[in-house]
Amino acid sequence: MKPSVLPAIAAFNAILCLTVGTFAAHGIKDVQAREWIMTGVIFQLPHVAAVFALLAWQDNLLVRRCAWGLALGSLIFAGNLYALALGAPRWIAAFAPIGGTLMMFSWFGVVLAAFMGHRLPKE
Numbered sequence: 001m002k003p004s005v006l007p008a009i010a011a012f013n014a015i016l017c018l019t020v021g022t023f024a025a026h027g028i029k030d031v032q033a034r035e036w037i038m039t040g041v042i043f044q045l046p047h048v049a050a051v052f053a054l055l056a057w058q059d060n061l062l063v064r065r066c067a068w069g070l071a072l073g074s075l076i077f078a079g080n081l082y083a084l085a086l087g088a089p090r091w092i093a094a095f096a097p098i099g100g101t102l103m104m105f106s107w108f109g110v111v112l113a114a115f116m117g118h119r120l121p122k123e
Contacts, residue, residue: 006064009071010051016075017044020082033085040078040085047074047103054110062113069106073099 017040024037047070054067077099083092 006051006067006071007055009075010048010067013044013051013071013075013078014048016082017041017048017078021045024085028085030085036081036085040081043103044074044078047071058113058117060113062109062116066106066109066113069102069109073102073106075099077103 020037021041024034024041028034028037051067051071054063054070057063077096080092080096080099084090
């Protein structure tokens with residue numbers, strides 16, 4: 001059995017959002033910083049579950065690409081919010097829409113996969 005990078009990235013996303021979210025709840029007093037972190041957590045954690053659900057749902061190229069898009073998109077989106085909260089320069093926020101757009105396109109791909117199902121190539 002070969003190791004799979006995608007589940008590892010999804011698990012890393014879970015560790016990251018739980019760690020940063022816990023830190024925000026207990027250690028960040030700045031209201032804006034805490035809000036940025038909690039927004040990141042709210043978007044990131046459900047997408048971790050979605051990646052694992054997609055991997056169990058269908059095994060085809062489109063679904064795997066959508067799972068990658070959700071994993072990377074949520075990491076980019078939430079990571080930008082976490083960076084802002086931890087003092088990164090404001091221009092870093094310009095990258096958050098890239099993650100959000102990647103997540104939206106990935107969900108659109110899931111819709112296509114649901115309608116196309118068995119007609120999708122495995123590889």
